[in-house]
Amino acid sequence: MNYTHFVDIVPNNHTDFAMLYFAAIRNMHKSEAAISKTNEDRLTGRQAGLLLHLQRKFTQMVAIWKSQQDKYKE
Numbered sequence: 219m220n221y222t223h224f225v226d227i228v229p230n231n232h233t234d235f236a237m238l239y240f241a242a243i244r245n246m247h248k249s250e251a252a253i254s255k256t257n258e259d260r261l262t263g264r265q266a267g268l269l270l271h272l273q274r275k276f277t278q279m280v281a282i283w284k285s286q287q288d289k290y291k292e
Contacts, residue, residue, distance in 0.1 A: 235283050
């Protein structure tokens, strides 16, 4: 899988952060379900840990975004 570096991402004014957050969470849940299905409805500790880490990063991104939004409102 190829990932675009943060610096190389062009700004996009056509998307809403909240919409993207919920889409990312939906995809994470689908990934969790697909992984569970291949492991007889169980996740290994490593898989669960990685998904939890990803969820925490999403939460951190939202917290930073909200704090930046508060700065612009003042």
